[in-house]
Amino acid sequence: MPLPKAELHLHVEGTLEPELAFTLAARNGVRLPYADTDALRTAYRFKDLQSFLNLYYELMAVLRTEQDFADLANAYLARAAAQGVRHAEIFFDPQAHIARGVSLGTVVEGLWRALGSSERNHGVSTKLIMCFLRDESADSALETLQAATPYLDRITGIGLDSAEVGHPPLKFREVYQAAAALGLRRVAHAGEEGPPAYITEALDVLGVERVDHGLRCMEDPELVERLVRERVPLTLCPLSNVRLRAVETLAEHPLPAMLDAGLLCTVNSDDPAYFGGYAGDNFDAVRDTLHLSEDRLRELARNSFLAAFLEDDEERRARYLAEVAAYEF
Numbered sequence: 001m002p003l004p005k006a007e008l009h010l011h012v013e014g015t016l017e018p019e020l021a022f023t024l025a026a027r028n029g030v031r032l033p034y035a036d037t038d039a040l041r042t043a044y045r046f047k048d049l050q051s052f053l054n055l056y057y058e059l060m061a062v063l064r065t066e067q068d069f070a071d072l073a074n075a076y077l078a079r080a081a082a083q084g085v086r087h088a089e090i091f092f093d094p095q096a097h098i099a100r101g102v103s104l105g106t107v108v109e110g111l112w113r114a115l116g117s118s119e120r121n122h123g124v125s126t127k128l129i130m131c132f133l134r135d136e137s138a139d140s141a142l143e144t145l146q147a148a149t150p151y152l153d154r155i156t157g158i159g160l161d162s163a164e165v166g167h168p169p170l171k172f173r174e175v176y177q178a179a180a181a182l183g184l185r186r187v188a189h190a191g192e193e194g195p196p197a198y199i200t201e202a203l204d205v206l207g208v209e210r211v212d213h214g215l216r217c218m219e220d221p222e223l224v225e226r227l228v229r230e231r232v233p234l235t236l237c238p239l240s241n242v243r244l245r246a247v248e249t250l251a252e253h254p255l256p257a258m259l260d261a262g263l264l265c266t267v268n269s270d271d272p273a274y275f276g277g278y279a280g281d282n283f284d285a286v287r288d289t290l291h292l293s294e295d296r297l298r299e300l301a302r303n304s305f306l307a308a309f310l311e312d313d314e315e316r317r318a319r320y321l322a323e324v325a326a327y328e329f
């Protein structure tokens, strides 16, 4: 039995495996510029975040109907459950779909077909986090939040993703303020490729409660001290960092140093179909390559439930934490 964990940094569009991409392409009459799944897989060599994002957005063309989004999410949930994920807080990128003529309703209703029955079907509780594309305008983000009004009962929080450098958190001050007023939880990608100052800005200007990645905080000791003091969770994605060249090799990943510094780290998969592994694979990789002890692995699992947006169900959180405490390696 795998170690129970929560996954807090997972883009549902990044779970689109090549096989499902071709199945959906055929179903929807979409032509992909790759001969087959092997040819597509050869495109999975990235030099940075942008080179990945180009393919990530290109393949979204196959996602057209509610059923497509339901199939995508169900495939993820089945894989996640098999790797010990008990709770998943799932990102989606509405603007990338709206721009292709797929409505927000299609996306949310489709995802909800899978998420609404996930506990029953997969034993995984879920939350949905709507992300804004930071390389789109602040007005577009505000319009998207407005368009989400009918679906707010199914959306727990907002996030910020896509190309980071040149798009500082400050650009989205207004939409984060509006989301907070609506009672939405707030997270943002910061310090993946962008500088530590973006992490500080995400905390101070956007009021984020977790930082997605946050890797580059290690360049600023005062920021590390603050993140430790304020117990700000970081949703790290080790295999993603290797594939997108945020670190040279997994062996050089700062996760052990971050844990030693007292940071509240979690381990997640980001875009598992593209980066070579789901949540459990990320845990296995850091265990094997970074030689994390069982105590450290248990700490990471415990952190994931502490950092989860489970304030509406503390009994559930306590149950998950008890599972982690009782886990035998």
Ligand SMILES: Nc1ncnc2[nH]cnc12
Pocket (backbone or CB within 6 Å): 011, 014, 049, 056, 161, 162, 163, 189, 192, 240, 270, 271
């Ligand atoms: N790792 C990542 N960083 C920024 N935006 C993303 N969108 C999907 N994955 C992402």
Ligand SMILES: [Zn+2]
Pocket (backbone or CB within 6 Å): 009, 011, 161, 189, 212, 270
């Ligand atoms: Zn991400």
